[in-house]
Amino acid sequence: MCLAIPAKMLSIEPDDMAVVAVENVRKRISTALLETVAPGDYVLVHVGYALHLLSEEEAGNTLSLMAEAGVLQEELAEMAGDS
Template sequence: MCLAIPGKLVTIATQHDEVFKKGKVSFEGILREVNLSMVPEAKEGDYVLVHVGVAISVVDEEEAQKTFEYLKMIGEVDEELGEESGV
């Protein structure tokens, strides 16, 4: 199943074109490069929902934590982040 997973935006790569804006998002320590073009308002330290490598919305920290814990509980985090997640 393809779900949006919340993660913390750690760094934003310097880009001259918003369409190709990328950043590193941490999913409890697992870093992934993510396309940020759909969330131009996102800044380092924000939590974003990521679906198939694209940040689709900015969410608050409490919502992100609750969602991540629920997804871990039902086993979706391993499926979405791969075997290296180990959560």
């Protein structure tokens, strides 16, 4: 389905790249579209790009709604397959 999904920044890498995590899935993404990000921040990720900073509360609420709607596991599987 390829929805944007909230993820937690784990580490910042050179060349506007970072590693994020959603549940047990980790993925390397681009942070080129954001001015500043830091480990521990929550970002909205779509097709390998961090699009927007989120609060921890916003990220949690969105992930809960995605799980309730039955789309979270599908998105996690897609995200893991793209690694």
